[in-house]
Amino acid sequence: MDAVLQGFDLLLGTPLAFAAIAGVAWGIFGGALPGISPSISMALLLPFTYGMEPTSAIVLLGSTYIGAEYGGSIPAILINTPGTNAAAATVLDGYAMQRQGMGGQALGISLYSGVIGGMIGLLMLVMLTRPLANLALAFTPMSYFALGVLGLSVIASLAGASILKGLAAGVLGLMVATVGTDPMSGVPRFTFGQVELLEGIAPILIMVGLFAVSELLRQAGAPVRTETSRDTARIRFPGRKLRRRLVKPQLIGASIGTVEGVIPGAGGTIASFLSYNEARRWSRSRAEFGRGSPEGIAAPETANNTVASTALVPLLSFGIPGSNSAAILLGGLLIHGLLPGPRLFEENTDTVIGLYTGLFVANLSLLAIGTLVLPICLWLVNRSRALLTAFIYALILSGIYTINASLFDVGIVLTAGAAGYLMRLFDMPLLPAVLGVVLGFLVESNYRRSLVLSAGDHAIFLEDPIAVGLLIVAVLFIAGSLGTRLWLAFGRNRPTAAGGRSSA
Amino acid sequence: MLERLKFPFSVAANIGGRCAAAGSLALLAAAALAQDAPEPAPYPHDVVTLITHSSPGGGSDVFLRELARQLEPLMGVNFVIEHVRGGGGARAMARVANAPADGSVFYAATPSFVLTSLLSSPATTFRDLDPVVNVFFDQEVVYTRSDGPFETFEQAIEAARSGRGRWGAASPGSLERQALERLKTATGAQAAIVSHEGGGDLILNVLNGTLDIGVGEAQELRSQLDADRLRLLAVFSESRLPGLPSVPTVKESGYDVVVTKFRGLSGPPGLPREVTAAWERAIRAVLEDPDYRSIYSREMLSPAFMPRAEFEPFIAAFASETAAFLRATGVID
Numbered sequence A: 001m002d003a004v005l006q007g008f009d010l011l012l013g014t015p016l017a018f019a020a021i022a023g024v025a026w027g028i029f030g031g032a033l034p035g036i037s038p039s040i041s042m043a044l045l046l047p048f049t050y051g052m053e054p055t056s057a058i059v060l061l062g063s064t065y066i067g068a069e070y071g072g073s074i075p076a077i078l079i080n081t082p083g084t085n086a087a088a089a090t091v092l093d094g095y096a097m098q099r100q101g102m103g104g105q106a107l108g109i110s111l112y113s114g115v116i117g118g119m120i121g122l123l124m125l126v127m128l129t130r131p132l133a134n135l136a137l138a139f140t141p142m143s144y145f146a147l148g149v150l151g152l153s154v155i156a157s158l159a160g161a162s163i164l165k166g167l168a169a170g171v172l173g174l175m176v177a178t179v180g181t182d183p184m185s186g187v188p189r190f191t192f193g194q195v196e197l198l199e200g201i202a203p204i205l206i207m208v209g210l211f212a213v214s215e216l217l218r219q220a221g222a223p224v225r226t227e228t229s230r231d232t233a234r235i236r237f238p239g240r241k242l243r244r245r246l247v248k249p250q251l252i253g254a255s256i257g258t259v260e261g262v263i264p265g266a267g268g269t270i271a272s273f274l275s276y277n278e279a280r281r282w283s284r285s286r287a288e289f290g291r292g293s294p295e296g297i298a299a300p301e302t303a304n305n306t307v308a309s310t311a312l313v314p315l316l317s318f319g320i321p322g323s324n325s326a327a328i329l330l331g332g333l334l335i336h337g338l339l340p341g342p343r344l345f346e347e348n349t350d351t352v353i354g355l356y357t358g359l360f361v362a363n364l365s366l367l368a369i370g371t372l373v374l375p376i377c378l379w380l381v382n383r384s385r386a387l388l389t390a391f392i393y394a395l396i397l398s399g400i401y402t403i404n405a406s407l408f409d410v411g412i413v414l415t416a417g418a419a420g421y422l423m424r425l426f427d428m429p430l431l432p433a434v435l436g437v438v439l440g441f442l443v444e445s446n447y448r449r450s451l452v453l454s455a456g457d458h459a460i461f462l463e464d465p466i467a468v469g470l471l472i473v474a475v476l477f478i479a480g481s482l483g484t485r486l487w488l489a490f491g492r493n494r495p496t497a498a499g500g501r502s503s504a
Numbered sequence B: 001m002l003e004r005l006k007f008p009f010s011v012a013a014n015i016g017g018r019c020a021a022a023g024s025l026a027l028l029a030a031a032a033l034a035q036d037a038p039e040p041a042p043y044p045h046d047v048v049t050l051i052t053h054s055s056p057g058g059g060s061d062v063f064l065r066e067l068a069r070q071l072e073p074l075m076g077v078n079f080v081i082e083h084v085r086g087g088g089g090a091r092a093m094a095r096v097a098n099a100p101a102d103g104s105v106f107y108a109a110t111p112s113f114v115l116t117s118l119l120s121s122p123a124t125t126f127r128d129l130d131p132v133v134n135v136f137f138d139q140e141v142v143y144t145r146s147d148g149p150f151e152t153f154e155q156a157i158e159a160a161r162s163g164r165g166r167w168g169a170a171s172p173g174s175l176e177r178q179a180l181e182r183l184k185t186a187t188g189a190q191a192a193i194v195s196h197e198g199g200g201d202l203i204l205n206v207l208n209g210t211l212d213i214g215v216g217e218a219q220e221l222r223s224q225l226d227a228d229r230l231r232l233l234a235v236f237s238e239s240r241l242p243g244l245p246s247v248p249t250v251k252e253s254g255y256d257v258v259v260t261k262f263r264g265l266s267g268p269p270g271l272p273r274e275v276t277a278a279w280e281r282a283i284r285a286v287l288e289d290p291d292y293r294s295i296y297s298r299e300m301l302s303p304a305f306m307p308r309a310e311f312e313p314f315i316a317a318f319a320s321e322t323a324a325f326l327r328a329t330g331v332i333d
Helices: A002-013 A016-032 A038-049 A054-071 A073-079 A085-099 A103-138 A141-158 A163-177 A203-221 A240-262 A267-281 A294-310 A312-318 A324-335 A349-381 A385-404 A407-425 A431-453 A465-491 A497-503 B016-033 B059-075 B087-097 B111-120 B153-162 B175-187 B199-207 B218-226 B273-288 B290-298 B308-328
Strands: B047-052 B078-083 B105-109 B130-138 B140-145 B165-169 B191-195 B213-217 B230-235 B261-267 B301-306
Touching: A002 A016, A002 A349, A016 A038, A016 A054, A016 A073, A016 A349, A038 A054, A038 A324, A054 A073, A054 A103, A054 A294, A054 A324, A054 A349, A073 A085, A073 A103, A073 A294, A073 A349, A073 A385, A085 A103, A085 A203, A085 A267, A085 A294, A085 A431, A103 A240, A103 A294, A103 A312, A103 A349, A103 B199, A141 A163, A141 A267, A141 A431, A141 A465, A163 A431, A203 A385, A203 A407, A203 A431, A240 A267, A240 A294, A240 A312, A267 A294, A267 A431, A294 A312, A312 A324, A312 B199, A324 B059, A385 A407, A431 B191, B047 B059, B047 B087, B059 B078, B059 B105, B059 B130, B059 B273, B059 B290, B087 B105, B087 B111, B111 B261, B111 B308, B130 B273, B130 B308, B140 B153, B140 B175, B140 B199, B140 B218, B153 B165, B153 B175, B153 B230, B165 B175, B165 B199, B175 B191, B175 B213, B175 B308, B199 B213, B199 B218, B199 B230, B213 B218, B218 B230, B261 B273, B261 B301, B261 B308, B273 B290, B273 B301, B290 B301, B301 B308
Parallel strands: B047 B078, B047 B105, B165 B191, B165 B213
Antiparallel strands: B105 B261, B130 B261, B130 B301, B140 B213, B140 B230
16 A cells, blocks of 8 residues: 555656656557567667656656557558567458458557556566566476477467468478577578678568568559548447457456566567467457457457566566567666666665556556557558558668668568568468567577587476476367367368358 | 567667767766866867667667766767667678778777677678777676575586586677686586577576576676575686675686686777877776776776787787687587
């Protein structure tokens, strides 16, 4: 109770609320620009925090993170371009809804779910930091390997019509992930003497290419429909019936987001894909997924906003940043002479309470700022196709160029776009490729790290209880999806209700 | 968020412009507040750009910002800090090597610019830059978890000799890994040397008992040391550190392994003599400053001033030692 009062005092007595609102507004803007990741949005603000009072500085950075994780979903829904890595899963159903003229509703669902996710994540952060910190500590290289495999197992259910094509796309993604410096020996691999490839190919380049550029190419080849936009420039929040339907995917998203956020290095992208997959598995209207399901937006968007809060657990309790964004936050703390770690909670109680209060305000203001900003975005994407295409190209390419001021990166995006266009022609699903790119490095480096630890003995994976648990779940996932496929293909002449709709 | 994590900070960002603008504003303010310093000989430039491949908030960024704040009144120069990310420093090296050699552009030199040059042979290497002056040594320490089985460095080495040790380093081509490989050879221990994606991963794996010992920079362990969750076993320096008098050196234990992480400045080739002389004077003076001394000793940095005449052969020796190590471990031909 004292802490709540103290938080209230801080709120009224310091520019805390201002920092929270400014952070969210800037974060949404940065997150919505493809290429400007949450961590870059935060890094851009870092110099401005030097002169600020420490708590406001930290709140400003933390709120930017929250805003950016949400902002990524705006271009994902409206123009098929994930603004951040973690918004990649939102593309699937969000853009499908937008194409059906329900973009306003999709944006409303993602904002509503983002705020819920953020609040649940904050609650977890405040109540459960200590137990959750132990969870982070329990993850060995073996567990990380198993976690990556679990992520890849999602391919089995998201592969679309042909499992073979899905696997091929997944392997393609894994191949891209091998480019760069070898994680164990430090030898450059598949870099062909290009300095730009030494640090590997950033997943965001591949995502933007595969999703956005290939979509623009496809549209360029389609005849111009006289697009009567049924959607007015208004966002629509879910009504009571829909809200009830979204509870389940949101709970799934929040639980997965809590766990993944706490584990350093796992982060929002895996969380959103896993929760998308789980929401689909447990949904009553599974066939709607991929065709504009509200649940398919709610689950990943709840998950990645939960992560934005719970990712602070390892940072605050060990001083170990679990993601690039958390690393920037660590920089912000250090600049102000605050050393995150086990003693922060005892020695800088003010700062911690201030941070919690600030994040609460940030989540609330997300709702307000989102409601203000979204109509403008909706208006923008309802212009004529020629204008829109030019605008999107300019947005994507300038965003990507900004990351490293590198034309090479722009080339990678365009190449990935061409590859994505070909994959669409051959009916190859794009998602497995994205999963491969995102998870390849995690799986490979931790597999090899484990084997270095055990001198090449694979039994080490069986000695780690978390790894065994996750691997079993992965095997069950794969067996389950394959079983369903076989059953649908051979077991019945008439497909089930769900299968019937998907084959229609 | 699955970009590869390299501790402490790894953002693929080139945000030099903005940071620089805000940074120099802050620096102006600092200069205004600073007390009257002895009248310096005028430096040939009003604005000097310091380039780093580190991201904002990263090790070299913090080093440059604090150094610039201290040097500003002394040299009468406005410093701009620019981040040129990518290629493990290769792009930053290229940027500096092609800058005018008039004392307006410098590069924060750490072992990683030598390592990148050797590992990936980019078009521009450390050989295309002129060493100017060294400022600090960063200390590499051996640590273990406080509730673990090892009380002393000898116990950890002994365990690895009789059984099989699990040792961790931050990244594959790092100075830390080099230190462990040399320690392994010197002690004849059997140890798996596991590299990570950064110091954070490594600390977690030492804390959770996956690894027996880890090697890292003292300052990134500070919060764990304060909370008594990690214990320092040894330091890879020539002699014991003033800040850590109870921690023995590896050398004391009878293994001749000394590893030095330098932090200095390099510039474009062919810098005029008066420019390097001005830097030598300034760095020597700033390291004596009591304010700065209290800041850098808190970060566990040891002052290690080296003028150009010493820094040049030092880097050359470091490079040949590193190349020999990389060849011996089969990383390069």
